[in-house]
Amino acid sequence: MSYSRSDLDGTDPKRPSDHIDADERGEITSPKLGVVGWLRWGWRQLTSMRTAIVLLLLLAIAAIPGSIFPQRMANPNGVTQWKSDNPDLYPLVDNLQLFDVYQSVWFSAIYLLLFVSLIGCIIPRIKHHAKALRTLPPRTPVRLSRLADYRDEHVAEGDAEAAVDAAQAQLKKQGYRVTRYDGRGAFSVSAERGYARETGNLLFHISLVGVLLSVGLGNQFAYTGQAVITEGETFVNSLLNYSSMNQGRLVGDDALAPYAMTLDSFDVNYVPYGEAGTGQAGDFSANVTITEPDGSTSEDSVRVNHPLHVHNDSVYLLGNGYAPKITVRNADGDVVYSQAVPFLPQDSNLTSLGVVKVTDGMPEQLGMVGFFYPTQSELDTGAMTSIFGDLLNPVLTLNVYEGDLGIDDGTPRSVYTLDPTGMDQLTGGDTGIDSLELSPGDTVDLPNGLGTVTFDDVTPDDADPSTVGYTESVARFASLQVHHDVSALWVLTFAVLGVLGLASAFFIPRRRMWVKATPDGSGGVRLEYAGLARGEDPAIRDVVDKLADSHLSSLSH
Amino acid sequence: MSAEDTVTFATWSLIMLWTAIAVYVLAFISYAVDLANRSQASAKAKDREAALVGATGSGSVAVAERPTESEVPQRFVMARIGTTLTWIAFLLHLGAVILRGIGAGRVPWSNMFEFAMTSTLLFTAVYLGALFWKDLRYIGAFMTGLVTVLLGAGAMPSIYVDITPLSDPLKSVWLVIHVFVASLATGFLALSFALSVAQLLQTRREHRIREDESRASKRSILRTLPSAENLEGLAYRFAIIGFIFWTFTLIAGAIWANDAWGRYWGFDTKEVWTFIIWVLYAGYIHARATRGWRGNRSAWLSIVGFVAVLFNFSIVNIFFQGLHAYSGLE
Numbered sequence: 001m002s003y004s005r006s007d008l009d010g011t012d013p014k015r016p017s018d019h020i021d022a023d024e025r026g027e028i029t030s031p032k033l034g035v036v037g038w039l040r041w042g043w044r045q046l047t048s049m050r051t052a053i054v055l056l057l058l059l060a061i062a063a064i065p066g067s068i069f070p071q072r073m074a075n076p077n078g079v080t081q082w083k084s085d086n087p088d089l090y091p092l093v094d095n096l097q098l099f100d101v102y103q104s105v106w107f108s109a110i111y112l113l114l115f116v117s118l119i120g121c122i123i124p125r126i127k128h129h130a131k132a133l134r135t136l137p138p139r140t141p142v143r144l145s146r147l148a149d150y151r152d153e154h155v156a157e158g159d160a161e162a163a164v165d166a167a168q169a170q171l172k173k174q175g176y177r178v179t180r181y182d183g184r185g186a187f188s189v190s191a192e193r194g195y196a197r198e199t200g201n202l203l204f205h206i207s208l209v210g211v212l213l214s215v216g217l218g219n220q221f222a223y224t225g226q227a228v229i230t231e232g233e234t235f236v237n238s239l240l241n242y243s244s245m246n247q248g249r250l251v252g253d254d255a256l257a258p259y260a261m262t263l264d265s266f267d268v269n270y271v272p273y274g275e276a277g278t279g280q281a282g283d284f285s286a287n288v289t290i291t292e293p294d295g296s297t298s299e300d301s302v303r304v305n306h307p308l309h310v311h312n313d314s315v316y317l318l319g320n321g322y323a324p325k326i327t328v329r330n331a332d333g334d335v336v337y338s339q340a341v342p343f344l345p346q347d348s349n350l351t352s353l354g355v356v357k358v359t360d361g362m363p364e365q366l367g368m369v370g371f372f373y374p375t376q377s378e379l380d381t382g383a384m385t386s387i388f389g390d391l392l393n394p395v396l397t398l399n400v401y402e403g404d405l406g407i408d409d410g411t412p413r414s415v416y417t418l419d420p421t422g423m424d425q426l427t428g429g430d431t432g433i434d435s436l437e438l439s440p441g442d443t444v445d446l447p448n449g450l451g452t453v454t455f456d457d458v459t460p461d462d463a464d465p466s467t468v469g470y471t472e473s474v475a476r477f478a479s480l481q482v483h484h485d486v487s488a489l490w491v492l493t494f495a496v497l498g499v500l501g502l503a504s505a506f507f508i509p510r511r512r513m514w515v516k517a518t519p520d521g522s523g524g525v526r527l528e529y530a531g532l533a534r535g536e537d538p539a540i541r542d543v544v545d546k547l548a549d550s551h552l553s554s555l556s557h
Numbered sequence: 558m559s560a561e562d563t564v565t566f567a568t569w570s571l572i573m574l575w576t577a578i579a580v581y582v583l584a585f586i587s588y589a590v591d592l593a594n595r596s597q598a599s600a601k602a603k604d605r606e607a608a609l610v611g612a613t614g615s616g617s618v619a620v621a622e623r624p625t626e627s628e629v630p631q632r633f634v635m636a637r638i639g640t641t642l643t644w645i646a647f648l649l650h651l652g653a654v655i656l657r658g659i660g661a662g663r664v665p666w667s668n669m670f671e672f673a674m675t676s677t678l679l680f681t682a683v684y685l686g687a688l689f690w691k692d693l694r695y696i697g698a699f700m701t702g703l704v705t706v707l708l709g710a711g712a713m714p715s716i717y718v719d720i721t722p723l724s725d726p727l728k729s730v731w732l733v734i735h736v737f738v739a740s741l742a743t744g745f746l747a748l749s750f751a752l753s754v755a756q757l758l759q760t761r762r763e764h765r766i767r768e769d770e771s772r773a774s775k776r777s778i779l780r781t782l783p784s785a786e787n788l789e790g791l792a793y794r795f796a797i798i799g800f801i802f803w804t805f806t807l808i809a810g811a812i813w814a815n816d817a818w819g820r821y822w823g824f825d826t827k828e829v830w831t832f833i834i835w836v837l838y839a840g841y842i843h844a845r846a847t848r849g850w851r852g853n854r855s856a857w858l859s860i861v862g863f864v865a866v867l868f869n870f871s872i873v874n875i876f877f878q879g880l881h882a883y884s885g886l887e
């Protein structure tokens with residue numbers, strides 16, 4: 001490199017000492033003695049380009065295991081599965097935090113160091129650049145001809161000062177910052193442009209810090225809850241009503257706006273038989289009515305890719321399924337249980353699994369585990385399955401257990417699982433008694449004269465049975481996620497600023513230009529044009545030529 | 558559109574696609590022959606140089622006198638044929654993509670087959686576009702070879718899928734933007750990769766010449782290529798364009814994820830790999846600006862970056878589990 005080193009020159013961006021344009025004298029060798037010396041040495045190491053590269057590469061490598069091992073955050077079931085597949089390895093892998101890579105000590109250490117390095121690197125650069133923005137372009141070099149991109153012209157007659165005036169005006173028009181250095185019998189203009197290159201670079205790096213801070217702070221105030229609502233039912237937005245809730249440390253008790261959401265209906269379309277993608281379900285839409293705390297209502301829908309925004313919450317459609325309405329009567333014929341029970345889909349044709357827990361009104365507590373098949377069919381093995389997602393031939397099968405459900409001792413139990421330990425199985429399995437099997441509207445007896453179970457048909461009364469068939473006999477449920485995170489907008493803002501900064505850092509060339517005119521003593525003028533690229537700038541040669549050409553032609557007019 | 562029409566369009570699309578693949582193979586062969594010829598041409602150039610050296614009486618042939626970009630002999634017939642064939646293949650390929658799009662009634666990049674088809678189209682587009690700016694035909698063999706392999710693999714029966722309706726999460730403008738820009742980014746990164754490989758080879762040759770000047774006149778394909786420094790500059794310029802597009806891909810993906818999955822970032826496998834690639838290229842860009850890292854080391858980073866891109870595109874799509882399960886494969 002033939003040009004002057006950056007720290008000799010006030011308007012050049014400041015760079016870490018091992019930057020390619022930095023002065024080699026600044027290279028870190030061995031620390032000066034003393035604590036301060038060591039600290040300074042350490043700090044310079046941390047804020048060097050080399051450290052940034054190494055930390056970036058480490059970050060890339062450290063992120064890999066998170067794509068190989070299931071992550072608790074994204075896929076808790078995967079972790080459970082991994083544990084049961086590899087019981088011996090599990091403790092080791094878990095201790096290495098490989099199931100929580102992105103919260104792990106080692107991953108955090110890398111990115112925190114990277115950001116300390118980043119901040120340490122950009123603060124002096126910001127200071128320096130702020131000053132550079134107010135500094136005039138540097139003095140015209142005495143021997144311009146030593147620059148690589150140089151051109152020398154001679155005009156037989158002319159006014160040197162006027163020639164430089166013209167050049168100055170021309171450069172200014174092209175966006176250069178210009179200043180004059182006349183004297184010693186010569187006139188010259190020194191011009192510089194492309195400060196936005198460094199501004200962009202700094203904006204990009206600052207935006208990275210902005211993104212990290214927004215994410216970090218935002219998480220403290222964010223919450224995400226999941227709720228299951230069956231058609232016709234209403235969900236009131238309060239902590240208690242969520243089936244699961246994740247909240248940041250700084251979410252206040254009163255953070256949830258007390259609106260209510262009723263699922264009026266749930267739409268879904270199926271690709272009919274005979275077309276590509278037969279049976280594929282789509283166009284899901286949860287049609288809801290929102291009731292504000294003041295009683296006013298509004299209708300809207302929640303669809304995939306179209307979350308519903310209400311009170312700074314975003315409501316997403318995560319899943320859906322069937323909620324067969326099941327009614328249980330005891331031996332006296334009294335209703336002891338009557339609910340639409342959400343059954344969780346197990347495959348794409350919505351073979352679904354669900355649990356009924358009857359806690360009171362029976363001699364002993366009763367548990368039922370069942371499958372629901374919207375379009376039931378039999379496999380070659382004789383096992384049942386569903387072959388279509390819509391309700392063409394809905395069948396519900398239930399296995400009945402009697403005993404202690406284990407919910408009275410206060411241990412939290414999922415409503416979707418039944419722990420049969422300590423319970424007697426009454427149907428299915430080895431009992432010799434067939435599982436209960438019901439179609440909508442059917443009622444069957446429980447074993448041992450315990451009572452009856454009804455699979456209620458919820459088809460509206462005004463529906464014409466010949467057209468709807470079974471298709472409205474079972475209610476659907478929507479599984480909704482309510483997400484509150486006001487920082488997302490900040491993250492986006494910084495990300496966009498970052499891209500803008502990046503583009504200006506890459507594509508705005510930074511260059512210096514000089515035009516010097518020296519009267520030759522006999523009425524003519526010697527004109528010199530020179531350019532100096534700062535950083536990547538393949539076009540500099542052309543730019544000097546173009547400047548010279550247009551300047552010369554302006555002189556001849 | 559009726560089911561039959563859909564099938565007709567898909568079938569013609571496939572026929573055009575396989576024709577395009579065949580022409581790509583021919584283009585590849587032409588480019589490869591061109592490379593072989595270049596080594597021959599460089600031997601002839603040697604004789605000419607020797608004559609020149611004799612005439613001027615100057616001493617040895619210094620590294621700097623190697624043909625530079627502008628002096629590269631322009632009469633590479635096979636390379637010209639290669640480029641013409643690449644254009645033909647590109648037009649067929651474009652036709653295949655358009656027919657598929659019409660048949661599907663949506664953008665043709667929503668499963669792995671379609672994505673392979675469209676992204677390789679963009680690879681070729683980026684390469685052909687770059688030719689207007691610089692003579693890069695020496696990486697033509699690499700680009701057509703890469704496109705042939707990816708396209709051929711993508712059209713294999715195990716990857717090919719018929720036109721099916723979009724699943725709900727894919728029904729979004731972001732499918733159009735995010736995936737398109739990702740493919741475009743990959744095209745630029747592919748060029749950058751090829752140039753970085755050429756750079757490494759050229760550096761090695763320049764090294765040897767410095768040790769033993771007689772090697773400068775040995776026949777070599779590389780004699781007809783730009784200097785390592787020039788190659789590095791070119792690779793870098795393509796990489797930064799690719800990097801900006803990649804950054805945009807990352808952001809667009811996050812916006813989409815926020816709509817479709819209820820969070821903008823969740824370390825899903827595909828998100829992780831997009832991030833890894835982004836960080837690797839950030840490392841490369843820093844390396845280019847760091848004393849002791851410019852040159853071979855940064856070139857290796859660019860290569861590692863692109864290997865990660867290919868890995869993301871193939872292995873991650875097929876074998877890793879995650880929300881991005883849109884390969885269309887069971």
Ligand code: HEM
Pocket residue numbers: 015016019046047048049050052056114115117118119121122200201204205208502505506535839842843846
């Ligand atoms: C979070 C980690 C970082 C990322 C993702 C990152 C990314 C980037 C990118 C994309 C560029 C190219 C943009 C441009 O040329 O203006 C760049 C340039 C640069 N970065 Fe970083 N950076 C990071 C951390 C750092 C750190 C810690 C330092 C200080 C040691 C640093 C110093 C620089 C410098 C000096 C340049 C300009 C290089 C040149 O002159 O071409 N960066 N960085």
